[in-house]
Amino acid sequence: MDNIEQLLVSLRDPSNPGYRRAVAHALTLAEQGGAAGEQLAQAVFPLGGHALTIGFTGALGSGKSTLVDQVAAEFRCRGKRVAIIAVDPSSPFSHGAILGDRIRMQRHSGDDGVFIRSMAGRGAAGGLAPRLLEAIAVFDAAAWDVVLVETVGVGQGDTLVASVVDLTAVVLVPGLGDEIQTMKSGLLEVADLFVLNKADLGVERLHTEVTSMLELSTSLHTDSAVVPVLRTIALTGEGVPLLVEAIDTQRVSQLASGQWQRRQQRQWRQRLSSRMREWLWEQQLAPFLAAEEETMDQLASAIARRSLAPELAMEQLRNLWRRREV
Numbered sequence: 001m002d003n004i005e006q007l008l009v010s011l012r013d014p015s016n017p018g019y020r021r022a023v024a025h026a027l028t029l030a031e032q033g034g035a036a037g038e039q040l041a042q043a044v045f046p047l048g049g050h051a052l053t054i055g056f057t058g059a060l061g062s063g064k065s066t067l068v069d070q071v072a073a074e075f076r077c078r079g080k081r082v083a084i085i086a087v088d089p090s091s092p093f094s095h096g097a098i099l100g101d102r103i104r105m106q107r108h109s110g111d112d113g114v115f116i117r118s119m120a121g122r123g124a125a126g127g128l129a130p131r132l133l134e135a136i137a138v139f140d141a142a143a144w145d146v147v148l149v150e151t152v153g154v155g156q157g158d159t160l161v162a163s164v165v166d167l168t169a170v171v172l173v174p175g176l177g178d179e180i181q182t183m184k185s186g187l188l189e190v191a192d193l194f195v196l197n198k199a200d201l202g203v204e205r206l207h208t209e210v211t212s213m214l215e216l217s218t219s220l221h222t223d224s225a226v227v228p229v230l231r232t233i234a235l236t237g238e239g240v241p242l243l244v245e246a247i248d249t250q251r252v253s254q255l256a257s258g259q260w261q262r263r264q265q266r267q268w269r270q271r272l273s274s275r276m277r278e279w280l281w282e283q284q285l286a287p288f289l290a291a292e293e294e295t296m297d298q299l300a301s302a303i304a305r306r307s308l309a310p311e312l313a314m315e316q317l318r319n320l321w322r323r324r325e326v
């Protein structure tokens with residue numbers, strides 16, 4: 001199946017017996033990157049642009065997996081084909097959590113309209129899987145209507161998911177005591193929807209806090225759509241149909257206002273910049289640093305001995321760089 005053309009044909013036809021295997025294979029290629037991954041990415045690009053991608057971010061244990069499972073079920077009720085990407089925490093302490101996720105989502109096994117894929121979060125800053133975007137593009141090309149992405153749930157990296165998905169749902173739960181903290185770390189800026197999960201435990205106070213925070217921020221961002229705040233009990237599925245309704249409303253209103261298109265353009269700009277950065281690093285900076293390893297060692301040791309200021313070391317490096325470029 002290493003022939004990309006052939007793979008594409010199988011990817012386009014869900015009724016083909018080899019379809020799921022083709023999707024899995026394409027995902028693996030996309031994740032591996034390299035020449036084959038790039039060839040695939042280029043081939044699937046024109047086929048995509050149809051899937052609705054939704055990121056779920058929030059603290060570990062806030063119920064993201066449980067919620068994603070319910071949201072998937074709700075989309076299935078509406079006749080949509082749903083792909084789920086669970087970004088695994090690469091921490092050795094989290095194996096239990098991953099296993100838990102698998103068990104929770106097992107009820108979809110046997111449903112051809114659901115495809116679950118785990119991706120390792122290793123490597124990428126903030127714990128986001130490095131080739132998440134490419135994996136989403138594969139699902140998109142393979143005619144999945146909805147792609148749900150569950151993030152790791154640790155640290156600032158969770159806001160990164162917003163750079164790869166259409167809509168970001170921030171999941172909050174009562175009793176963590178750090179609601180305000182969470183808002184400060186950038187989640188407020190990326191949220192298209194707030195989900196107050198574990199509503200069975202009482203989310204009145206949390207709701208008030210989030211609402212007042214949103215009122216403060218909307219006075220600053222006047223061109224953004226209103227960010228809805230929804231209550232769910234993921235354990236039972238309560239509130240999930242309303243959440244899916246809100247997702248759809250958000251999509252429609254952002255498309256109408258142009259916010260959707262502006263975000264896509266912004267995302268592609270960021271991706272192009274970061275690819276240029278990577279390219280420059282690989283082509284120029286990495287070979288330069290490798291060639292100047294001895295100089296780097298000498299400079300570093302001089303700085304460590306405090307006989308050279310880092311600024312002067314930088315000047316020397318810049319001079320070396322400029323001379324190299326001629």
Ligand SMILES: Nc1nc2c(ncn2[C@@H]2O[C@H](COP(=O)(O)OP(=O)(O)O)[C@@H](O)[C@H]2O)c(=O)[nH]1
Binds near residue numbers: 059061153200234235
């Ligand atoms: N009480 C209550 N517990 C929930 C709810 N949703 C999820 N949980 C529980 O919270 C725990 C963590 O859920 P999980 O989906 O693994 O969270 P994740 O780490 O964010 O993916 C599990 O024990 C769930 O059963 C809810 O709405 N109410």
Ligand SMILES: [Mg+2]
Binds near residue numbers: 064065066150
């Ligand atoms: Mg989870």
